Amino acid sequence: MPELPEVETVVRYLRPHLEGRTVNRFEAWWPKVTDPMPAEVFAQMATNRVIHAIHRRGKYILWQLDRGFIHIHLRMTGQLVVLDGADNDDRHHVTAEFDLSDEMTVLFRDMRKFGRVGYLEDIAPLEAKLGPEPLSPQFTPDLLHRLLADHRRQIKPLLLDQGFIAGLGNIYVDEALFLARVHPGTPASSLTLEQAQILHHAIQGILTESIGLDGTTIINFSFGDGGRGRFRDMLQVFRREGEPCPVCGTPLEKIRIAQRGTHLCPQCQVLDS
Ligand SMILES: [Zn+2]
Known part of the structure; x- marks a missing residue:
């Protein structure tokens, strides 16, 4: 599933194509793509509006219109493809289509069909369910420590919770906890300020590096015309079970924490009992 760096990559790809253009027409090729809003209502709200800006919030792509916002969540396999005036009749796996001014088209291709588009007059309801942006100035080591202190849950599922911090998923949580030498099953509230500082540094570092x-x-993550994310080679533990830990050489393990496959070094990341 695309996480913060992948969604940010898509946003940066879309921005120069979309900003300043008008949404002339919307077509739902898969009727549920606008769930829970009926597709006709979405089309009415979203068309004949100018796209002022393209942003990311958590894992959401936001099109700020002259009135209201279109929000898009890619979920498992969603891809947004821009067709610039070119003839392209291929609507294979397309769940939604936006026809913009200047003969530009944005296709939402989504093999698994879990991705959704929606419209909000005001962004507040979305903001209310999302935690802080991990790359924002508001997200400080002290804030992370204070937030962790309120939760006795295991740290991994807490970091995956979009209402706690927005944008992290399985890949970057496993990597950040490895970099911080924290076992994913550690109760969140037991982290010291120093551990929270190290974890904060790891989260920001890895997200920034991956965006780069x-x-x-x-x-299956790709953007634009088949662009691929190149951070895969930099992953230290994710999907590397059985390989030697890059720090200590112990074989990396895959365990389950809160029903999620979790990658770690059993030597570097010890659960305090
Ligand atoms: Zn190790």
Whole structure:
């Protein structure tokens, strides 16, 4: 599933194509793509509006219109493809289509069909369900420590919770916890300020580095005309079970934490009892 760096990569790809253009027409090729809003209602709200800006919030892509916002979540396999005036009748796996001014078309291709588009007059309801942006100035080591202190849950599922911090998923949580030498099953509230500082540094470092390499392509993430994320080679533990730990040489393991496949070094990341 695309996480913060992959969604940011898509946003940066879309921005120069979309900003300033008008949404002339919307077509739902898969009727549920606008769930829970009926497709006709979405089309009414989203068309004949000018796209002022393209942003990311958590894993959401936001099109700020002259009135209201279109929000898009790629989920498992969603891809946004820009067709610039070119004839292209291929609507294979397309769930939604936006026809913009200047003969530009944006196709939402989504093999698994879990991706959704929606419209909001005001962004507040979306903001209310998302935690802080991990690359924002508001997200400080002290804030992370204070937030962790309120939760006795295991740290991995807490970091995956979009209401706790927005944008992290399985790849970057496993990598950040490895870099910080924290076992994914550690109760969040037991982290010291120093551990929270190290974890904060790891989260920001890994997200920034991955954005610089257009994210991580494991199976199917791509952007634009087949662009692939190049951060995959930089992963230290994710999907590397059985390989030697890059720090201590112990074989990396894959375990389950809160129903999620979790990669770690059993020597570097010890669960305090
Ligand atoms: Zn190790």
